[in-house]
Amino acid sequence: VIAFVxxxxxxxxxxxTVNLAAIAGxxxxxxxxxxQVLVVSTDPQASAVWWSDRVDEDQLPFDFHQCDDRPEDLARLKQLEQYQYVFVDTxxxxxxxxxxxxxxDSTDEVVVPVPPEAMAFTPAKRTIEKVLDPRGIPYRVLITD
Structure with a gap:
């Protein structure tokens, strides 16, 4: 389970999240x-839903689940043995x-996307220091553009 946070x-x-899931799928x-790939969106804005709605369901190389109000669904992510990869959009x-x-709690690794902009560095640092480091979750920083 890989979350983008x-x-x-x-x-x-x-x-x-969507692009990596498509490539993996x-x-x-x-x-x-x-x-063998699942995308779970926990974003109430449902941006990933917008992406998935643009592709015919039979052409989408991953399964999709919107889960922005049921934390109990997220607790079961690691138990989904039918998927090799689960990507979570936050x-x-x-x-x-x-x-x-x-x-x-269900994540094996986190990707922290950061655009090369001065205003993006502090929130990314705060996410790492206040959320990821205290939990000991492995993470990677992805420079985006």
């Missing part, structure tokens, strides 16, 4: 006519502690 909006969380193909703030906590 940054308290700042507009840094590329959704875009990179195409590379892995299907098993027993089922996708909202542009870290205020909904229940959803964020449930996401991070």
């Amino acid at each position: 940054n308290q700042k909006g507009g840094v590329g969380k959704t875009t990179n 195409q590379a892995l193909g299907t098993r027993d006519d089922q996708s 909202p542009g703030n870290i205020e909904d502690e229940k959803i964020l906590s449930a996401t991070l």
Whole structure:
């Protein structure tokens, strides 16, 4: 389970979640006519829904689930054995502690997208220092543009 997390909006969380899931889904193909990749959106703005609605369902190389109000669904992410990869898109703030906590409890690794802009560095640093480091969650910083 890989989550894209940054308290700042507009840094590329959704875009990179969907694109990485599409690449993984195409590379892995299907098993027993089922996708091996799942995208879960916890963003109430439902930006990933907008992306997935633009593609015919039979052409989408990953399964999709919107989950912005049911933390109990997120607690089961690691138990979804039919998926090799689960990518989680998170909202542009870290205020909904229940959803964020449930996401991070089920996450193996976090990607922190950061555009090369001065105003993006402080929120990314705050996300790492206040959210990820205390939990000991491995993370990678992805410079976006």
